[in-house]
Amino acid sequence: MRFDFKTRYEQDLRLFPHRTDLLGNGALLLCMLAAPLVLPQYFLGELTFLLVYGVAAIGLMLLSGFAGLISLGHAAFMGIGAYAHAILLEAGLPFALSLPLAGLIAGAIGMLLGIPALRMTGLYLAIATLAFSIIVEHVIGKWEGLTQGHGGMQVPEASLAGFDMGDIESFYYTALAILCLVVVGTANLLRSATGRALIALRDSEVAAQALGVNLPYAKAVAFSLSAGITGIAGGLFAHRIGWLEPGSFNVVLSLQLLMMVVVGGLGSLKGALLGVAFLGVLDPAIAILKDYLPSAIGGAAGLQLFLFGLVLVLFVLFEPLGLYGRWLKIKAYFDHFPMYRRATFQRTKTYMQSERYR
Amino acid sequence: MxxxxxxxxxxxxxxxxxxxxxxxxxxxxxxxxxxxxxxxxxxxxxxxxxxxxxxxxxxxxxxxxxxxxxxxxxxxxxxIARTFQNLELFDHATVLQNLLLGRHRHRTVKLLDEILFLPRVTRSEVAHREKAEEVIEFLELEAHRDSPVASLPYGVRKVVELGRALCAExxxxxxxxxxxxxxxxxxxxxxxxxxxxxxxxxxxxxxxxxxxxxxxxxxxxxxxxxxxxxxxxxxxxxxxxxxxxxxxxxxxxx
Amino acid sequence: MLDFLQQSLNGFATGCIYGLVALGFVLIYKASEIVNFAQGDMLMLGAFVGWTALDVLGFGYWPGLLFTILACAAIGFLLDRQVMRPIIGQPQFAGIMLTIGLAFTIRGGVIMIWGPEERSFHTPFSNKTTAFGSLAVDDVSLSIVAGTLVLCAVLFIFFRRSRLGVAMQAASQNQLAAYLMAIPVKTVNSLVWGLSAGVAAAAGMLLAPSLLVDTNLWIVVLKGFGAAILGGFGSIPGAVVGGMIIGVSEQLVGVYLDPESKGIAAYVILLAVLLVWPQGLFGGAERKRV
CATH class of the missing domain: 3.40.50.300 (P-loop containing nucleotide triphosphate hydrolases)
Structure with a gap:
């Protein structure tokens, strides 16, 4: 069992309230910093992908996990960010300016979509974002003057403070630094009033409003921040893949992002990163698994999709809190040993969310 | 009047x-x-x-x-603060977070300050916390401060909702x-x-x-x-x- | 003018398919407030099962159609009973993610069983046309329109006249009250899933001859959303009409405006409608009571 002795309220406000948190996160960061020294190029490249997805997953988590607004079209914001970044670089802007601008552009478009989307309820919003992302994909393909259309676009080379972004090691550190900044910024937001307001609107809009939360404003903030962060992820993604095509940012990418967030655990930043790591491991794991299965199953083309779907189904059914929820349960078990109650995490059931009048 | x-x-x-x-x-x-x-x-x-x-x-x-x-x-x-007939609490947040949400109308810091978590954010959060603690003491909610609302019995939840309204002063x-x-x-x-x-x-x-x-x-x-x-x-x-x-x-x- | 009519008619046939997909959504949504993102994959599954029945098992067209509908309905019933049931009463997000997971699983499974290659689908209507005056309409389109109308009529009679249909309506309006009136709500919900899967399978069988049987058939689910939203997600005629509107307008956009934009016409309409009427065209306000 762990006992907390706190004497000042500031202690509760820290990013890492406990010394163990600080140690754990510090150790993780050290490992990440040391990774390029040990890992071969290929794995480092894959790890960089995960860092980029991590940024995008944090963006989506802010919107869907905390504010409870489901987006099925976040790949569109990644696409907007990626193209904006590439086009700005081409126009001669330095990396340090073009990436934040790409984030701002994605954020602004996010807000434009967010404002009318505010009046929609969960399901309609989900479908509206889906439609939006398909339209964005199409517009990127059609606007050939700017994006070179379906032919694809070469991402210009860039450098930051003398480091070449084409070099996998420098790019790895850049992505890591940006991920850290995004995580800290989001965590800061979540431990202050606006973050609480977002969580409030997920659980009860009426009550949030009655307590003075300006619903349209809060939702617009959630939308534009989320889109902006995802846009930055898109900019990084552009460098990692080097060649942009409209089809790179399709519905499947949106669903993958959503899956990371759900599998990791809705409503926690650590969950977003865990989800990314899990899916990052799942892919090679399936490749290895294929060798051990009878060839009729292992060789079949749909196996990967099938297993992805199955994992998602199993998580939603048996661990709706995701990997992070499972981690919390294990932690609680040891923290409260021997007084752990299973019921602590029992889900509350509600029957028929909305009442219908028609 | x-x-x-x-x-x-x-x-x-x-x-x-x-x-x-x-x-x-x-x-x-x-x-x-x-x-x-x-x-x-x-x-x-x-x-x-x-x-x-x-x-x-x-x-x-x-x-x-x-x-x-x-x-x-x-x-x-x-x-004007209110409570609801069938409880409209933020179920996935703790009692303390619910009460702090009651302080939302007294928010003074800007969004950018919050993202950077400037010292003035810490100061205002501590001030809100002090007020919330007063309400916790008034309604005798000390034991439940860090419990998620969803895990509390109905009677306590009603008190939490009352406390949340009180936090709005x-x-x-x-x-x-x-x-x-x-x-x-x-x-x-x-x-x-x-x-x-x-x-x-x-x-x-x-x-x-x-x-x-x-x-x-x-x-x-x-x-x-x-x-x-x-x-x-x-x-x-x-x-x-x-x-x-x-x-x-x-x-x-x- | 003639060309316009011809094009509208083609669009109308595609629209019927969208309408059937939307109808499947609406059935399930009304029963359990879950949006079945796997509806398109059910349709694809239907097309593959239908192909197997016709080309591998050697059924005639009509017995094959019946077999496919029943087989898929059984799958839908089992899906609800075994997979969806624990999710009832969970937040909407859970339902969306679960059905997306199901969609992946079904699609992956279909690719594993049948392989990714396309195959063509032969029916008594293939490669024939019927002339109405100077309008020549291919029989496949006619079969889609006729099939849709027949399905709608059957459903209409089913919901009006049969005990089960009335029970389904009751359960969708107020689960608790239906439960108290001794309607086995859970079983009824599973049957609704079966019904919806059967409709999807029929739509798949109708659609397959005009395209190829291939795993990309699931994409109609996206158009189906447009149709369902136009119709307000709560009304069965609304869904079918919504589908027809989308089918016709996308055909006309493709022919008269820009062939490349044909594919996204549905989404533009959908987004425009949602921006103006956030609850859909025929949707009523669903407000939580406090």
Whole structure:
């Protein structure tokens, strides 16, 4: 069992309230910093992908996990960010300016979509974002003057403070630094009033409003921040893949992002990163698994999709809190040993969310 | 001057006149109760005051200002906080976070400050926390401070919702059936708290309540509603003798 | 003018398919407030099962159609009973993610069983046309329109006249009350899933001859959303009409405006409608009581 002795309220406000948190996160960061020294190029490249997805997953988590607004079209914001970044670089802007601008552009478009989307309820919003992302994909393909259309676009080379972004090691550190900044910024937001307001609107809009939360404003903030962060992820993604095509940012990418967030655990930043790591491991794991299965199953083309779907189904059914929820349960078990109650995490059931009048 | 004046308030849902020309006034420092059979339009009056619905007719004046068409999230800034009949808590947050949300109207820092978590954010968070702790002490919620709301028993959740409204430091508190679902002991506590809120915190309270024992104990003015209309107004003893009220509750022999 | 009519008619036939997909959504949504993102994959599954029945098992067209509908309905029933049931009463997000997971699983499974290659689908209507005056309409389109009308009529009679249909309506309006009236709500919900899967399978069988049987058939689910939203997500005729509107307008956009934009016409309409009417064209306000 762990006992907390706190004497000042500031202690509760820290990013890492406990010394163990600080140690754990510090150790993780050290490992990440040391990774390029040990890992071969290929794995480092894959790890960089995960860092980029991590940024995008944090963006989506802010919107869907905390504010409870489901987006099925976040790949569109990644696409907007990626193209904006590439086009700005081409126009001669330095990396340090073009990436934040790409984030701002994605954020602004996010807000434009967010404002009318505010009046929609969960399901309609989900479908509206889906439609939006398909339209964005199409517009990127059609606007050939700017994006070179379906032919694809070469991402210009860039450098930051003398480091070449084409070099996998420098790019790895850049992505890591940006991920850290995004995580800290989001965590800061979540431990202050606006973050609480977002969580409030997920659980009860009426009550949030009655307590003075300006619903349209809060939702617009959630939308534009989320889109902006995802846009930055898109900019990084552009460098990692080097060649942009409209089809790179399709519905499947949106669903993958959503899956990371759900599998990791809705409503926690650590969950977003865990989800990314899990899916990052799942892919090679399936490749290895294929060798051990009878060839009729292992060789079949749909196996990967099938297993992805199955994992998602199993998580939603048996661990709706995701990997992070499972981690919390294990932690609680040891923290409260021997007084752990299973019921602590029992889900509350509600029957028929909305009442219908028609 | 009355703190809250409702005049000729009306709303219809489809063909139903849910509230049909209701007027009343709540004086500062009063505990004012609306009673009436189910479906009388009591909660709808609350929802109209807190601007969840647009009224079709009538005015609501609070503290000398017309708030009939105020935007919903600004109501609490005028000094009106409310609770809900079936609890509208933030279930996945802790009790403390719920109470801190009650402080939302007193937010002073900007979004960018929050993202950078500047020292002034820490200062304002500590100030909010201190206020929330006062409420925790007042309502004896210390044991539940860090529990997720969803894991708490119903009676405690009701208290948390009351605490959340108190954190907003309102002038007028709207309590929608505060005693429903509470056991006699909890109701007794509630009566004490209502008294204390009025005398120590200087609050004015407007509530909807079915528990007449509680109403008799804490309330000085009662409005009886039936089918969207005001039936009678007066002290608890007066209205309970009113033949029209008795007829509405028990029916007549005609 | 003639060309316009011809094009509208083609669009109308595609629109019927969208309408059937939307109808499947609406059935399930009304029963359990879950949006079945796997509806398109059910349709694809239907097309593959239908192909197997016709080309591998050697059924005639009509017995094959019946077999496919029943087989898929059984799958839908089992999906609800075994997979969806624990999710009832959970937040909407859970339902969306679960059905997306199911969609992946079904699609992956279909690719594993049948392989990713396309195959063509032969029916008694293939490669024939019927002339109406100077309008020549291919029989496949006619079969889609006729099939849709027949399905709608059957459903209409089913919901109006049969005990089960009325029970389904009751359960969708108020689960608790239906439960108290001794309607086995859970079983009824599973049957609704079966019904919806059957409709999807029929739509798959109708659609397959005009395209190839291939795993990309699931994409109609996206158009189906447009149709369902136009129709307000709560109304069965609304869904079918919504589908027809989308089918016709996308055909006309493709022919008269820009062939490349044909594919996204549905989404533009959908987004425009949602921006103006956030609850859909025929949708009523669903407000939580506090």
């Amino acid at each position: 009355s703190l809250l004046a409702v005049e000729n308030l009306a709303i219809r849902f489809g063909g139903v006149r849910a509230v049909d020309g209701v007027s009343f006034a709540v004086e500062p420092g009063q505990v004012y109760t609306i009673i009436g059979p189910n479906g009388a339009g009591k909660t709808t009056v609350f929802n109209l005051i807190s601007r969840l619905f647009d009224s079709d007719n009538g005015t609501v004046t609070f503290d000398g200002r017309d708030i009939t068409r105020e935007r919903p999230h600004r109501i609490v800034r005028h000094g 309102p002038k007028l508190l709207l309590l929608d059936e505060p005693a429903s679902g509470l056991n006699p002991e909890e109701t007794e506590n509630l009566a004490f708290w209502i008294d204390d809120m009025r005398s120590d915190l200087g609050l004015t309270i407007l509530m909807v309540e079915h528990d007449l024992t509680l109403v008799n104990e804490v309330s000085e003015q009662v409005l009886v509603m039936n089918q969207g209309q005001a039936l009678a107004e007066g002290s608890p003893a007066e209205v309970q003798k009113d033949p029209a009220v008795i007829a509405a509750y028990l029916g007549t022999d005609e």
